[in-house]
Amino acid sequence: MTERTLRGKVAVVGVGETKYYKHSQSPDPEFVLALKAILAACADAGINPKDVDSFASYSNDRNDPSRIASALGCKELRFSNMQWGGGGGGGAAAVGNAAAAIVSGQADVAIVYRALAQGQFQRFGVAAAGGTVAGENALVNPYGIFVPAQRYAFKMMRFMHDHGIEREALRAIAMASYHHAQANPRAVMYGRPLSEEDYDNARWISEPSRLFDCCQENDGAAALVLVSAERAKDFRQKPAYILGVAQGSNHRHAARAYNATDLGTSSFGPVAPRLWEMAKLGPKDVDVLQSYENFTGGVLMSLVEHGYFKPEEANDFLKLENLIAPTGKLPMNTSGGNLAECYMHGLELQIEAVRQLRGTSTSQVPGAKVAGVIAGPMVTPVSTMILGSEETL
Amino acid sequence: MTYLPAGLPAPVTEADKLDQPYWEGTRQNKLMIQRCGSCGTWQWGPEWLCHECHSFDMKWVEVEGRGTIYSWTRCWHPVHPALKGFGPYIAVVVELPHAGKIRMLGNLLGEPQQEVEIGTPVTAVFEPHDDAKVPFTLVHWRQV
Numbered sequence: 166m167t168e169r170t171l172r173g174k175v176a177v178v179g180v181g182e183t184k185y186y187k188h189s190q191s192p193d194p195e196f197v198l199a200l201k202a203i204l205a206a207c208a209d210a211g212i213n214p215k216d217v218d219s220f221a222s223y224s225n226d227r228n229d230p231s232r233i234a235s236a237l238g239c240k241e242l243r244f245s246n247m248q249w250g251g252g253g254g255g256g257a258a259a260v261g262n263a264a265a266a267i268v269s270g271q272a273d274v275a276i277v278y279r280a281l282a283q284g285q286f287q288r289f290g291v292a293a294a295g296g297t298v299a300g301e302n303a304l305v306n307p308y309g310i311f312v313p314a315q316r317y318a319f320k321m322m323r324f325m326h327d328h329g330i331e332r333e334a335l336r337a338i339a340m341a342s343y344h345h346a347q348a349n350p351r352a353v354m355y356g357r358p359l360s361e362e363d364y365d366n367a368r369w370i371s372e373p374s375r376l377f378d379c380c381q382e383n384d385g386a387a388a389l390v391l392v393s394a395e396r397a398k399d400f401r402q403k404p405a406y407i408l409g410v411a412q413g414s415n416h417r418h419a420a421r422a423y424n425a426t427d428l429g430t431s432s433f434g435p436v437a438p439r440l441w442e443m444a445k446l447g448p449k450d451v452d453v454l455q456s457y458e459n460f461t462g463g464v465l466m467s468l469v470e471h472g473y474f475k476p477e478e479a480n481d482f483l484k485l486e487n488l489i490a491p492t493g494k495l496p497m498n499t500s501g502g503n504l505a506e507c508y509m510h511g512l513e514l515q516i517e518a519v520r521q522l523r524g525t526s527t528s529q530v531p532g533a534k535v536a537g538v539i540a541g542p543m544v545t546p547v548s549t550m551i552l553g554s555e556e557t558l
Numbered sequence: 559m560t561y562l563p564a565g566l567p568a569p570v571t572e573a574d575k576l577d578q579p580y581w582e583g584t585r586q587n588k589l590m591i592q593r594c595g596s597c598g599t600w601q602w603g604p605e606w607l608c609h610e611c612h613s614f615d616m617k618w619v620e621v622e623g624r625g626t627i628y629s630w631t632r633c634w635h636p637v638h639p640a641l642k643g644f645g646p647y648i649a650v651v652v653e654l655p656h657a658g659k660i661r662m663l664g665n666l667l668g669e670p671q672q673e674v675e676i677g678t679p680v681t682a683v684f685e686p687h688d689d690a691k692v693p694f695t696l697v698h699w700r701q702v
């Protein structure tokens with residue numbers, strides 16, 4: 166039987182993004198942001214947007230591929246795909262879905278995209294007023310639990326309790342993102358460094374998260390162009406090959422009111438081993454990592470469950486000097502990430518991974534050949550991927 | 559006097575009535591959860607079938623309102639208009655060891671800045687909202 170894998174079969178050949186705005190401040194409607202990011206990604210690759218035939222997105226993106234293909238005048242629409250689940254969990258899965266479509270002959274030139282203009286719509290971190298709620302929400306909203314910072318607090322609190330995690334470990338994660346944002350003029354937090362005192366003195370949002378443990382909310386859009394490895398060198402940029410991708414969640418994750426079998430988890434427990442198996446690599450092979458920060462506690466659990474360190478090593482490993490480019494043991498969120506570059510539901514992390522492999526990051530890890538991207542943790546399903554340069558094939 | 563201010567969303571039974579016995583039970587100060595009539599597995603939240611043996615014969619049984627704190631958060635940032643100027647307040651996930659270790663979420667009554675520790679025993683406290691358009695009762699917890 167032939168091996169079932171995506172390893173080395175698909176490459177990212179173009180990336181594009183709009184300017185990143187604070188939430189509700191985009192001058193453009195959301196659909197325009199999506200179009201601008203897609204056009205930028207095509208221009209980066211040197212591909213005619215009319216030759217795009219497939220689209221994949223996630224997190225209930227509101228921009229319908231059929232409308233996008235019509236607006237762009239694409240010659241035909243082949244594969245169109247929406248990854249189930251919210252909260253950025255699908256950022257790597259959308260890439261994997263598009264790649265699977267390419268490998269199986271259903272797509273040739275695929276765009277993975279995400280656009281957000283929250284001024285047009287309801288924000289994530291604010292609940293709607295009044296009314297009634299049913300189902301899962303009926304078991305949590307009347308108790309004042311509405312938004313991700315609260316809903317996921319129980320997971321982070323339990324994990325930190327079980328493993329004796331200190332606040333300084335979370336602080337290092339936040340500071341790494343802010344550190345890298347200071348080198349990145351595109352970052353929303355460019356020119357706004359974060360000190361240990363700023364972090365420690367910030368107000369609580371929902372324990373164990375203080376203000377700087379929580380991601381921003383932003384407007385903007387991001388897109389990637391994927392083609393088969395055979396065609397990857399026909400385009401303008403150095404290709405970033407998909408070495409592994411995996412998605413899913415842990416046992417009974419969605420059992421209502423916090424009844425997942427294992428609650429104190431990022432949900433990557435059963436997912437990460439499949440990533441390493443496909444990539445034929447392990448945590449020690451990763452030169453640079455982008456790890457989705459909805460909350461720093463989520464990053465902590467993601468790193469542990471991917472095997473970067475054991476829970477009991479977390480307090481020692483999670484120190485700023487270990488997490489920053491170019492010299493850290495595990496340079497992480499090198500564009501500023503969700504916390505300090507932009508909260509583009511993590512698609513900006515995929516783009517940063519590609520930049521690292523091209524050698525064009527504003528916080529470049531010298532000679533980076535293997536780049537990891539962990540999409541939104543704690544939700545269901547989650548997803549994760551590894552990209553590699555040509556030498557890794 | 560309720561733990562949280564008025565104006566938060568009111569819980570109602572689902573359109574398909576899956577969770578109706580739970581909400582009806584709370585009106586009588588009873589904690590009703592699911593137990594499989596075929597294999598005895600405890601199950602919460604409610605589902606149409608048993609996740610263990612796939613029997614659709616799910617019974618609703620009353621369980622004693624006690625447990626231990628499994629996890630918790632103290633919420634400071636007001637995320638709902640009704641919570642503006644209010645807070646902090648505490649929400650706990652409580653594990654019920656005598657009911658297959660199922661978990662329930664509620665507020666932890668008492669001083670909002672009280673020390674909270676995972677593993678602490680708690681007991682259920684019913685909070686009726688009789689004046690709501692569709693009256694309902696919430697289930698809170700208090701340190702024993």
Ligand SMILES: [Zn+2]
Pocket residue numbers: 594595596597598599608609610611612613
């Ligand atoms: Zn059963």
